[in-house]
Amino acid sequence: MxxxxxxxxxxxxxxxxxxxxxxxxxxxxxxxxxxxxxxxxxxxxxxxxxxxxxxxxxxxxxxxxxxxxxxxxxxxxxxxxxxxxxxxxxxxxxxxxxxxxxxxxxxxxxxxxYIVDERTFLKVKYNEKEYYALNDLVISKGGIASQIINVEVYANGTFVNKYRADGIIIATPTGSTAYSLSAGGSIVHPNLRALSITPLSAQSLTARPIIIDGNEVLSFKVFSRDNDTHLNIDGRINFRIKLEDEISAVMSSKKVRIIRRGKSDYYGILREKLRWGESSVK
Incomplete structure (x- = not known):
């Protein structure tokens, strides 16, 4: 406190x-x-x-x-x-x-x-260690020359989908306006306890972003022909994934309190900073 x-x-x-x-x-x-x-x-x-x-x-x-x-x-x-x-x-x-x-x-x-903007962390478990992400976790192939990967996603043990793609992004509401947005994901209001799953260059046209309950524990099974897949947490922590690795993620109870300069107007910030809603034709 x-x-x-x-x-x-x-x-x-x-x-x-x-x-x-x-x-x-x-x-x-x-x-x-x-x-x-x-x-x-x-x-x-x-x-x-x-x-x-x-x-x-x-x-x-x-x-x-x-x-x-x-x-x-x-x-x-x-x-x-x-x-x-x-x-x-x-x-x-x-x-x-x-x-x-x-x-x-x-x-x-x-x-x-002052105004406080509270943002919730994503808790990521990689094998036996826990990490926290404010924006996202990304499971992706190693590089341009790497083979496309298969990622199976489960929610509380129930099969969600299998993505054949360059990778997937699991984003918090805060991260929904970062990498996930540039990959075609939805903007998620920060007051929602939700996570978004956004595929990266999916092979199937029907693979679309989805917003799910943040209280569900997501787990992943990752496969690739060349065994060159990576887990990245907030763009700063990176692991090369092995077939036997265990990866899971869920919205945490932990939050960061960010001091803002004025009235907290989420939609105004979207319009000002991201040019949300502006016409692309002048």
């Missing part, structure tokens, strides 16, 4: 203040330090320390794009504290706070004047 103290204004009115003593900062690669001078000046003036230990932090701040936010979100699994995502990338779909507004957002956070 975030570190909060209460300051009494009167017997009938109380104001909540979020203490910020230490922050965990995650930066994108090759970020010029001079772009953060004003922020570090603010930290020094307010006696806020930077810590590498997430357990000691009151807040996580990511400077970068949505990829940097994925790293920050995994850090939030170690301690239930919010992530303030500052956009220093290009799209900034989830990281929507501009660098010029970060100090103002810090002040709003301290005064408890």
């Amino acid at each position: 975030e570190n909060k103290i209460k300051v009494s204004k009167s017997s009938s009115q109380k104001k909540i203040i979020n203490k910020i003593n230490r922050v965990k900062i995650i930066r994108k690669e090759y970020l010029e330090e001079d772009k953060l001078i004003h922020f570090y000046d603010y930290m020094k003036l307010n006696k806020i320390e930077e810590t590498e230990d997430t357990e000691k932090a009151d807040l996580i701040i990511s400077f970068g794009g949505d990829g940097t936010l994925l790293i920050a979100a995994k850090e939030a699994l170690k301690k239930d504290i919010p992530v303030m995502a500052v956009n220093m990338g290009t799209l900034g779909y989830l990281a929507d706070i501009s660098s010029k507004d970060v100090i103002q957002m810090m002040e709003k956070y301290k005064k408890n004047q």
Whole structure:
């Protein structure tokens, strides 16, 4: 839980203040330090320390794009504290706070004047180990020269479908606007506890994306002629799949809380960031 103290204004009115003593900062690669001078000046003036230990932090701040936010979100699994995502990338779909507004957002956070966007993780079990994905897991062939693969999908042990394709994407609602969307998958509202299955270049014309109950445990059987298939988790963790490997996925109870700069309008964000609904003909 975030570190909060209460300051009494009167017997009938109380104001909540979020203490910020230490922050965990995650930066994108090759970020010029001079772009953060004003922020570090603010930290020094307010006696806020930077810590590498997430357990000691009151807040996580990511400077970068949505990829940097994925790293920050995994850090939030170690301690239930919010992530303030500052956009220093290009799209900034989830990281929507501009660098010029970060100090103002810090002040709003301290005064408890902020919007929280909660996003649920996908829990992936690969053999005996568990991993968490904010966006998706992808089962795919190894490369351009690799053979097409067969992926059987089961939900709570019940056969769903067999995909003969370059691979499949299992996406959370958050991930539905990422790789899955570019592969033809549906946009899924983040408040839904649902998962989408999107095939990659399926051989059959009838293989279409499907949205399923996120409470169902998905399991997979993967076959290929050249034994060159891969499991990728959030674009960062990669395994070469063996025939005997066990893979499963289900929506987790774990969430990351992302601080937003204004009123949370999901459809407005889709229109602004993804140009959703715009005509392709001018």
